[in-house]
Amino acid sequence: MPKSTTYAAKVQGADGRIPYTVADDAVWGDLYARQEPQIRQHMARPYLEGFDKITLPQTRVPQCIEVSAQLRRLTGWQVDPVPALIGFGRFFEMLANRSFPAASFIRSREDFDYIEEPDIFHELFGHTPLLTDVRFADFSQAIGETGTRCAPEDYSWLIRLYWFTVEFGLLREDGGIKALGSGLASSPEELAWSRSGQPEMRAFDIIDILRTPYRIDIPQPVYFVLEDPDQLFASAKRDLMADIHHAQALGLHAPKYPPKVA
Numbered sequence: 001m002p003k004s005t006t007y008a009a010k011v012q013g014a015d016g017r018i019p020y021t022v023a024d025d026a027v028w029g030d031l032y033a034r035q036e037p038q039i040r041q042h043m044a045r046p047y048l049e050g051f052d053k054i055t056l057p058q059t060r061v062p063q064c065i066e067v068s069a070q071l072r073r074l075t076g077w078q079v080d081p082v083p084a085l086i087g088f089g090r091f092f093e094m095l096a097n098r099s100f101p102a103a104s105f106i107r108s109r110e111d112f113d114y115i116e117e118p119d120i121f122h123e124l125f126g127h128t129p130l131l132t133d134v135r136f137a138d139f140s141q142a143i144g145e146t147g148t149r150c151a152p153e154d155y156s157w158l159i160r161l162y163w164f165t166v167e168f169g170l171l172r173e174d175g176g177i178k179a180l181g182s183g184l185a186s187s188p189e190e191l192a193w194s195r196s197g198q199p200e201m202r203a204f205d206i207i208d209i210l211r212t213p214y215r216i217d218i219p220q221p222v223y224f225v226l227e228d229p230d231q232l233f234a235s236a237k238r239d240l241m242a243d244i245h246h247a248q249a250l251g252l253h254a255p256k257y258p259p260k261v262a
């Protein structure tokens with residue numbers, strides 16, 4: 001997550017609804033219209049099946065309470081608005097309770113093409129389709145539960161497992177590779193990049209993932225490819241703390257990206 005943001009959180013009213021403006025709704029509508037043809041072409045079936053189940057409104061920012069009502073029925077998850085940036089401790093605790101923390105603001109027109117921090121378009125359009133699927137729902141909760149048990153110095157190890165699967169995972173499907181992660185679903189540039197044949201593709205392997213550093217502000221040079229979403233379902237039952245300790249003993253891989261220039 002980025003360390004700072006210029007965006008302020010949108011706060012729910014007494015009725016649980018967030019007061020989005022006409023301009024906010026227009027940004028959502030334009031983002032949705034641009035991205036829907038892209039996801040139909042490039043995203044894997046588990047995401048698309050979830051997308052069709054959750055039926056987000058096309059021309060206004062969806063309300064977290066209405067999305068939560070659908071998710072609760074499907075997998076027992078809910079979406080709860082939070083400020084743009086929260087710490088890993090709170091993030092993991094919420095996931096452990098099947099509560100998805102959603103940055104409530106929507107990007108401005110100036111940031112239409114790219115925004116480093118997550119906004120409500122990324123959170124709802126990107127994340128909630130996978131949360132309709134019990135395999136991703138249970139895996140996300142397992143990461144959260146592990147996060148509530150591990151020491152703060154282990155957070156950066158654990159979050160890599162989330163990053164390379166839920167956010168930027170790929171899935172083998174019908175002999176090809178499709179995009180699966182939320183960060184790809186909500187980003188036209190990175191969605192195309194992930195399927196361009198240029199980045200490195202590695203087979204899903206938890207220890208390998210935990211040892212792979214990443215940067216949040218560049219297209220990923222490395223992606224991990226699931227053969228089957230059941231691999232995540234199985235991962236939810238593993239001792240992820242033991243996996244973290246194993247990865248720490250082996251050490252981080254050398255980064256595949258250039259150092260960040262301050």
Ligand SMILES: [Fe+2]
Pocket residue numbers: 118122123126127167182183
């Ligand atoms: Fe995300």
